[in-house]
Amino acid sequence: MTQHFDLFVIGAGSGGVRAARIAASHGAKVAIAEEYRVGGTCVIRGCVPKKLLVYGAHFAEDLEDCARFGWEIGEKSFDWAKLRDNVAAEVDRLEGLYHQTLESNDVTIFEERARLKGGKEIALASGETVTADTILIAVGARPNMPDIEGIEHGITSNDVFHLPKLPKRVAIAGGGYIANEFAGIFHQFGSKVTVVNRSDQILRGYDESMRERLLHISLTKGIDFKFNSTFKKIEKQDEGSLLLTMDGCDDMEVDAVLFATGRVPNTDELGLDDAGVELGERGAIKVDEYSCTNVDHIFAVGDVTDRIQLTPIAIREGHAFADTRFGGMDRKVDHGCIPSAVFSHPPIASVGMTESEARQAFGNQVKTYTSDFRAMKNVLANRNERSLYKLVVHPLDDRVVGIHMIGPEAPEILQAAAIAVKAGLTKAQFDDTVALHPTMAEELVLMR
Missing domain, CATH: 3.30.390.30 (FAD/NAD-linked reductase, C-terminal dimerisation domain)
Structure with missing residues (x-):
């Protein structure tokens, strides 16, 4: 017989896991589907592993500064592989905890892709079809990759955590928080960093005084910036380096090019057309203040709605949805006055x-x-x-x-x-x- 649930969540990231857990605590029969790893962008390939790299990068300056505080440090070296593997192990540990959280709340986990079939049916990659009275989409967003020749040679923030070795020279496309964070990380690890931005400023949306101060400090540290510049072509050379043909600045040769040019909602091939779910700009799912789509039993939270792409927002949206839909409460998320941070250096x-x-x-x-x-x-x-x-x-x-x-x-x-x-x-x-x-x-x- 077809399995039926009160709530079926597609996507086991921060928002989806919180919604599933809270709905289950209210007595709902809940299932969740995740095609990659439980934990989503933040835990697996975003905030958490990136912050651990930030901690690792800070030791570069701490080891320099400690001499003035009386500490004598002998010969020092940095082992990228050791940090990378230790971070990966921590991610594995956290993923296990997320599994435990779901299982302890009696949430059924389908470790496979799910898509909407229309009505209240969900198709799983295994061929099984399940049904649910309420469906929540919490599949997040993915890095945006521009359409340029040779883009297959570029990497995204997802790939940084798996690099076999550190690039000696790295170009970073973008001027937002991801670009500036990885610029600081790579620089502290000893890479020559060039940030390439299509506009004339970094961190659009942040206070101008803070943006100017970070730019000044970054330049003083030795990070290079190319403003009003874009990539025309990426060519891989015989020895493995990348030749970047540029528009707005001189061409350059690097060992890696990281694209940090925004994130787009993961709404492709979800069956949203079949279900009649309305999309907005950049493919984001349109929702009301209760995270409900134009289809009354289908909801969406987190980055896939492109409201504010922050993990704590996804968690609050997921929690408010579950309390409202299954807990008999009336809860909405206030998207005003939200704190944010750039873990730059x-x-x-x-x-x-x-x-x-x-x-x-x-x-x-x-x-x-x-x-x-x-x-x-x-x-x-x-x-x-x-x-x-x-x-x-x-x-x-x-x-x-x-x-x-x-x-x-x-x-x-x-x-x-x-x-x-x-x-x-x-x-x-x-x-x-x-x-x-x-x-x-x-x-x-x-x-x-």
Whole structure:
């Protein structure tokens, strides 16, 4: 007999797994299908393994700086294969935990591709057809690869975690957070890095002061940038290097070219046409505030909807969907005032309005407060790298409507500060808070 479920989830990433677990906790009979590995982009080939590479990359500067703190380190070397394999082992461990979470909540796992057949039917790659009263699509997004000659020789962020060896020279296409994060990682590991961006600025959408500071620091470190430039052709040479024919800058020869030019929703070959599901721009699934599509029993959460491509958003959307659909609640996700980070070297963290956005909304009377300083550790290490914090304040009611930071541990500091922005606290309330000294975070309450 055909298996029937209350909820069938297609895609076992962060949003899908959370939705499946919460729905099951409400008593629903739940199944989930995943054709690759349980855990999705974040756990398997995104946030988690990338952050581990970021940690590994930071040791390059720490080993340089420690001498000023009295530590004598002998001859040092870096073993890419050891880090790569240790990161892969950690990913395997986390995938196992995700499996355990689903199994402990009695969620049936189909480790194969699933697609919609129309109505309430789902076709599995094995040939089996199952049915479900409610279907949730949580298949995420994939790296965008431009249509240029020789693109098969390029790699994406997915491939970095499996490189057999580090490239001595790497070109990175893009100016967003993925491009800048991997630029810092490769540079710290000793690669010669060139960032190629089709526009004239990096990190569009982040506060201009933070973008300019990161660019200045990156250039000082030795990362090269080619602006208003694009790739025309990639040719693999006999010895294995890649010859890049460029438009807007000189041609170059590298050992690897990484494309970090955005991510597109994974809606191909899902049977969405058969089910009558409406798509929007770039193939994203169109949903309402409850993550419901135009088909009343089909829902979608996470990157496949292209609302905000962040793991915590997918998790919240999945949780809210399950509580609403199976828990008798009325829950929606507030997509405003969401904190974000760029794990560059140094990292950027941001929440709320940029200065430019605030001026457009409230006029030129918007107040800004900044602190431009060297972290204490950098001073003693004789590292001339300055941090920059900025508060953006509403001109009428004194609310802090944006916080933007670049410097060591900025994302860790911002998480708590984001609560204040979300709560609508004022600059006066920041000022009334006693500083925790000596810390970098104290600068947030000392700006006058």
